[in-house]
Amino acid sequence: MQQDGLILELQNGNHKAFERIYQLYSESVYGIIYSILKDEKIAEEILQDVFMKIWDNASSYNSDKGRFFTWILNIARNASIDHIRSKSHKNSQKNLTADNFVNILESNSNFSAKADAIGIKKYIDILKPVCKKLIDLLFFKGFTQKDAAEELDMPLGTVKTRNRACINKLREMLAE
Template sequence: MSAITKYSEEELVSQLQSRNQQAFSYLYDNYAAALNGVIYRMVNDKELAEDILQEAFVKIWNNFATYDTAKGRLFTWMLNLTRNLTIDVLRSKGYKKQSKISADENSVSNYADNNATTEKFDAIGLKKQLSNLKPEQRSIIDMAYFSGYTQDEISKEMGIPLGTVKTRMRTAILELRKLIQ
């Protein structure tokens, strides 16, 4: 067995463009955990996150020719690809139908699910900051940044005008900036 190879980003990109499978294994070993964490925060389901991660790496491999070093770093490209794939899964009819079925089947455990969300905010230090926002601002930030909703989807889900969503989101972001600084 050969020694473990380390790549600079430029070398890694070059090797991946040459379709080097060892470089792809290196890519997976070094980036899978970070990408899985992003996916998990969006879906809050370990098995689904692992499925999306696998699909993301297949997409990365198949679409690597579209990566342009002039437009950004490799990790940023992979992160955007993975995030967009996760949002596509969350928006899919099959996922929405399955999540409604799961919500009905597990209605007793919904209280525990809400606590898990609260603990997730605590783990990254946002609970305190978000608790300082007005409830309508907090729910918009939660839907947009932690559930992957677009502003239009938030508008429809909450039954409020799109302009109101945009105003509340902007105000909430400005408030969070003040709190963080």
Template sequence: MRQPNELILDMQQGNEASFSTLYTMYSEAIHGIIYSIVLDNDVAQEVLQDVFVKIWDNSKSYDVNKGRFFTWILNIARNTAIDHTRSKAFKNQRKNLSTTNFVDILSSSDSLNKKVNAIGIEKFVKALKPVCIKIIDYLYFKGYTQVDAAKELEMPLGTLKTRNRNCINSLRTMVLG
């Protein structure tokens, strides 16, 4: 099997087969991240397609030496999903939800375990302090802005930013250490 960096370089040269292989490798995890933000499978599929179009269109901007490919596409996916939830069409669709769908959304909105499983870091996140788990859930899995997360967690914005940085550093140490 070819290595991801080799596939990435081929994709950057316009190789559709390499792009297809990368899609197969990463689409499930990326879909999980998107779903955790939009909370609708059909919308998540749409956003997933948009994300991979962006990856293809912007592939030359990715530099293997500047960071992991997964982190790069994860940021594209997260930003695209958040942008989608802020769109007028998405907000209007949410206003028209039936109560059954609303109950489903409420019951799934706190399912951090499913979300973290999608990218394989559940055991690392579970080992963090409870406050870190909450911060990471709001900022990275629910798509909250730092301002909104600070309000939701009832803490000053500066405190949230500092704790987020510390939590991410702890997570990084666990994953890479």
């Protein structure tokens, strides 16, 4: 079954189509979630939540607004960031050991592997360094635009403008 037919079947509530979509996308979606959360158990829980959201909100997907995979990744990214911002996550981070900080510092430099995990590394490599940094902070590390502005020591408006320009450039490259 072609992807468009599979999506239509999902939107019509077909459980087999949902199972097939899970088979096709769960590994990539897990990779994105894990790259943000750095915790296998929580990433697995969020993965299940993401696919429940896909099932519950399948009718809201519109191919005119973007690719299905992008829609799924946005759900996964938002669920991961929501978890990071949750009170339970913040409380669990209060008593981290020094080993955890080493892991966090080491994983923050792993942007290339994260981009490669979702198949856009070759496109991101072409972007200007500021775009690479912005995409890493905003999409892979879960920073808000305000946090990214502070991290990069630039005005919030500049971060928003550059982010928009970088994403538009990436869209142009992906459309080619």
